[in-house]
Amino acid sequence: MNIFAGSKMNDDQRRVELYRGSLFVHAPTSGALKLCELAREIVEEAFRPFDPRAIHENLAAEKCAEILAVVKPKFIHHPESKKYIQQMLVEAGCDLSKTYFDVPRLRTAFPGDYLKSGIAYAFHPHRDTWYSAPFCQINWWMPVYELNSENCMAIHPRYWDRAIKNGSHQYNYHKWNLESRQNAAQHVKVDTRVQPRPEEPVELDPQVRLVCDVGAAYQFSAAQLHSTVPNTSNVTRYSIDFRTVHLDDVRERIGAPNIDSACTGTTMGDYLRGTDCSKLPDEATAPYFDGTEIQYTRS
Ligand SMILES: [Fe+2]
Secondary structure (H helix, E strand, C coil): CCEEECCCCCHHHHHHHHHCCCEEEECCCHHHHHHHHHHHHHHHHHHCCCCHHHHHHCCCHHHHHHHHHHHHHHHHCCHHHHHHHHHHHHHCCCCCCCEEECCCEEEEECCCCCCCCHHHCCCCCECHHHHCCCCCCEEEEEECCCCCCCCCEEECHHHHCCCCCECHHHCEHHHHHHHCHHHHHHCCCCCCCCCCCECCCCCCCCCEECCCCCCCEEEEECCCCEEECCCCCCCCEEEEEEEEEEHHHHHHCCCCCCCCCCCECCCHHHCEECCCCCECCHHHHHHHCCCHHHHCCCC
């Protein structure tokens, strides 16, 4: 696995590398720092007078889940969050007229067993392509507060080209949106929602734990196997992630290889153009829709 830190490579070359399994780490930029600051403001306001990183020592898990159920959508739909992503993409050398992004998510990883399902889901090893993401999807991930190696995220490079028996054949993105997404905050202790997961033992090592500065970001292919590191640090981790696709790759069906994903449906309807937040053109996304969306679309 190649890890490019502070690379000046242009975006076209960079995507080729990402589709080969490379990682990119970007130094903090102004847009990225503003996005992190917005997340901190929202989180700190919601948890005041407590330090959001020590909330597990001050609030019952149920109360914390209730607050997060308000905080997370507030960040996702905040008008400034899209603006800062657009700025961040320009700063990273992306062509905004052809780069489409989805709204940013705010994630949490709490120490121990405090809260790790539903609204604060601790992600088991997975590929986003098991969740109906296209193979040209690129993930961007950034810490909101100072990160350490015990509360970050891990990538499991052994599985870049090695298949795992998994439950993705049961997953349909449109079905998930209709039935499960709204219920996240109800799953405080146990998450009963069906998610694609490995169905055989996974060798988590070797693993790459990228620890970067606040405002720094890393990019990896949606086909990388990745997971939430069990948080043994006693500090809650808050992170932001979002995804992009490039119109040329959508059209040409260029992307990472499909090793073991068998889900149906597609997230292609979610991405917004960098310039004006318009959706991908229908002619470009039509080949990705397999007909399953129809039965799960509310009339
Ligand atoms: Fe993921």
